[in-house]
Structures are given as C-alpha cells and as structure tokens.
Amino acid sequence: MIRIKEIIGKSSAVLHSDGVKVYSAIVDAFTRSNKVELSFDGLEICTTSFLNASLGKLIISNKSLFDKLGLVNFDHSMINEKIQLVTSKATDKVRRDDYDETLREYYQGA
Amino acid sequence: MSEYQYDFIYHLKGNITTHPSGYKRITDIYFTLKDFKNKNILIGFKDLVWLDANLCALLDAVLFELTTVNGHTFHAADPEMIEKNFAVLMRNGFILDSDSNPIMHDDNKSCVRLNKFAPNEDVAFLNYITKDLLGHSAFSKNSLNWQLTEHFAELFANIETHARTIKPVFACGQYYPKQNELKFTIVDLGVGFLEPIYSHTKGEITSYEEAIEWAIKGNTTKTSETGGIGLKSLYDYCSNNRGYFNIISGDTYWGNSLGELGSRKIKPFIGTTVHLIFNIKNIKV
Numbered sequence: 483m484i485r486i487k488e489i490i491g492k493s494s495a496v497l498h499s500d501g502v503k504v505y506s507a508i509v510d511a512f513t514r515s516n517k518v519e520l521s522f523d524g525l526e527i528c529t530t531s532f533l534n535a536s537l538g539k540l541i542i543s544n545k546s547l548f549d550k551l552g553l554v555n556f557d558h559s560m561i562n563e564k565i566q567l568v569t570s571k572a573t574d575k576v577r578r579d580d581y582d583e584t585l586r587e588y589y590q591g592a
Numbered sequence: 593m594s595e596y597q598y599d600f601i602y603h604l605k606g607n608i609t610t611h612p613s614g615y616k617r618i619t620d621i622y623f624t625l626k627d628f629k630n631k632n633i634l635i636g637f638k639d640l641v642w643l644d645a646n647l648c649a650l651l652d653a654v655l656f657e658l659t660t661v662n663g664h665t666f667h668a669a670d671p672e673m674i675e676k677n678f679a680v681l682m683r684n685g686f687i688l689d690s691d692s693n694p695i696m697h698d699d700n701k702s703c704v705r706l707n708k709f710a711p712n713e714d715v716a717f718l719n720y721i722t723k724d725l726l727g728h729s730a731f732s733k734n735s736l737n738w739q740l741t742e743h744f745a746e747l748f749a750n751i752e753t754h755a756r757t758i759k760p761v762f763a764c765g766q767y768y769p770k771q772n773e774l775k776f777t778i779v780d781l782g783v784g785f786l787e788p789i790y791s792h793t794k795g796e797i798t799s800y801e802e803a804i805e806w807a808i809k810g811n812t813t814k815t816s817e818t819g820g821i822g823l824k825s826l827y828d829y830c831s832n833n834r835g836y837f838n839i840i841s842g843d844t845y846w847g848n849s850l851g852e853l854g855s856r857k858i859k860p861f862i863g864t865t866v867h868l869i870f871n872i873k874n875i876k877v
Contacts, residue, residue: 492715531752560742
C-alpha cells in the first residue's frame with residue numbers, strides 16, 4: 483500500500499510536484515507487485531493539480547496500471563468528487579486520443 | 593533622513609481601490625522606477641486619500657521587484673501622518689519595525705496580515721489561509737470554511753504549476769464590516785497566463801483575455817495530464833456567493849466586478865494578480 487501522506491510528508495496534497503512524486507511511487511510499486519493500493523488516509527486537502535499530476539498522468543500514460551490500482555481511504559467527500567472529476571476527464575482524453583489515432587490510421591491506410 | 597537625502601520621492605495619490613484604476617496607480621510605481629538602478633526612494637502618503645489595504649499585496653510585490661532587480665531601497669515618509677491616516681499599513685505588516693514586526697497591533701481585527709510565500713510553501717500558505725483569513729472574525733465558524741480552504745489550495749497549486757517562478761507569492765486581505773465585504777488579494781511574479789497557453793494551443797490563443805477565459809473554463813497546458821479545474825472552482829464559488837473574482841494578467845483586467853462580466857485593457861505588469869471579494873453576508877454552502 484502506498485500512503486500519500488508518507489510519500490509527500492504532509493497532510494495536504496496540494497502541489498503538482500507532490501503529485502509527480504506519488505505518480506512515480508505508483509509506477510515504481512507496480513514494478514514489484516501486480517496489486518497496488520493508493521491510500522488517502524490522513525489527508526485533509528487534495529487539489530486537482532495534485533490529482534492531475536498523479537492519477538491523471540497515470541491514466542494518460544498507462545491506463546492499464548490505473549485500472550489495477552486500488553484507491554482506498556478517501557472518506558472526505560470533496561476528495562472523492564475531485565478523484566471522480568479528474569479520472570473522468572483523463573479517461574475522456576484517452577478515449578479522444580485513441581479515436582484520433584484510429585482515424586489517423588484509417589486515413590493513412592485508405 | 594531628510595527628503596533631500598533621497599534620490600527620488602514617489603507620492604501615492606488619490607483613491608487606490610480594488611479596481612483597474614487602483615491597479616494602475618500601484619503598478620505605475622514600477623513603470624516610473626524600472627529604468628533606474630540603486631536609488632534611495634521615499635514613498636510619500638500626503639496626497640493619498642484612500643488605499644484598500646488588501647492591495648498591499650500588489651504594492652509589496654512591486655517594491656520587491658524594484659528592490660531585487662533594480663537594487664532600489666524604499667522608505668515611508670512621515671510616519672506620524674501614516675499612523676494618523678493610514679494606521680492599517682502599520683497593523684497589517686506592510687510597514688514593519690526594525691525587528692520586522694508590525695508596528696501596531698491589529699486591535700480592530702480587520703486585517704488579514706500581509707504575507708509572502710515561496711511557490712512551494714503550500715503548508716505555510718494553507719496555515720495562513722486557515723488561521724489568518726478564515727480564522728478572521730468576519731467568517732463564522734462552519735463547515736463552509738473547509739470548502740474555501742480547498743479553493744485556496746487550488747489557487748496556490750495553480751501558481752506552482754503555471755507561474756514558472758521562484759519569486760514569492762504575496763497575499764493580503766482587509767475586512768470592511770460596513771460593506772459586509774472581505775477583500776483578499778494574491779499576487780505572483782511569474783510569466784502570466786498567455787505564454788504557456790499560447791505555446792500549448794500552438795498559437796490559437798493569442799491574447800491575455802482569451803488565455804484567462806480559456807483557463808477559467810477548465811483547460812490545461814499539460815499534455816500528459818488533465819488539469820485546470822481549480823481556477824474555475826474558485827470563480828464559481830465567488831460568483832455563486834455574490835462575491836467578485838478578478839484576474840489581472842498581462843494587458844487584461846478580467847472579472848465580474850466590472851459591471852457585467854468583462855475585461856479592461858491595462859498596461860501590463862509582471863505575473864498575475866487575483867482579487868477575491870467575499871460578500872460576507874451572502875456566504876452559503
């Protein structure tokens with residue numbers, strides 16, 4: 483289990499740079515195990531910048547890893563809302579990028 | 593020191609309020625002095641009628657730039673007159689004693705003390721927001737404050753992400769109980785809105801006005817991530833609570849306090865300034 487509070491050393495997950503640290507920790511954890519959980523316990527605040535740099539980046543760079551990642555201990559309703567918002571936007575972006583790629587391949591083959 | 597021992601005397605004049613005209617009066621200090629180096633400058637207050645104290649954030653940012661880049665030193669003229677007419681400047685931390693403490697105690701409890709933070713000092717900034725701003729008597733103690741803290745965290749995170757600077761972030765607020773308003777100003781000395789957005793959109797966005805509106809809608813310059821939701825949240829919060837939200841970047845002063853939502857052209861200063869004007873009476877969850 484990766485505890486965000488331990489990775490960044492704070493109870494507020496605010497900065498983009500802290501999000502990048504967590505992203506790196508997640509990717510690193512998956513090199514050692516096929517099952518990884520990300521814990522939000524102890525966090526008082528979580529910004530979209532932080533989530534974009536951690537979860538959003540993970541979805542866009544490696545969605546299969548995100549699909550295997552367990553998100554736990556985010557009882558704070560606002561954190562839950564932001565996670566939903568960020569992951570939804572990132573998933574949409576991946577779909578759009580996939581669609582654009584499919585179109586490109588189609589026209590190149592046509 | 594007498595006036596004759598200064599290289600330059602700059603007189604603040606008239607009414608300096610949280611409005612494009614007030615922004616101009618303060619940034620004019622920068623434009624007047626930016627082409628000189630290492631001058632000893634006296635700031636005069638005898639012609640000043642009014643200063644919105646939250647604008648000390650912008651004033652301090654201007655003086656910081658002129659001090660660190662141009663090597664100027666600044667002194668305030670006539671301390672007795674300032675104490676009589678503009679005592680708030682001695683209470684809110686703008687004018688300090690030799691030990692870098694406010695000269696006067698904030699007995700009225702109307703100030704949100706002037707402070708500055710490095711762009712990565714999120715913990716210190718949030719402590720300031722929680723204790724100095726939301727801990728202010730103007731805000732009742734309720735669950736609403738948590739939501740506001742989140743919005744300020746988003747704003748600060750935006751600065752770290754987009755401003756591309758290590759220069760401090762300046763913040764200051766002032767409560768006006770008769771108007772049921774608390775005005776809060778945050779200033780960064782970064783690159784402003786246009787440069788990163790112009791680059792990301794490959795030249796599609798070419799003006800500061802377009803860049804601000806693009807950012808407010810929740811767009812992002814990050815190609816490998818999602819982003820940009822935070823600024824919109826803060827704008828929506830202010831609007832929904834009958835408050836005002838202004839962003840000033842480059843040549844554009846943008847916001848919902850200019851009659852209808854709109855923008856004004858201004859002489860461009862460095863970085864970005866955000867004014868949040870909370871309507872204390874109407875704050876609701």
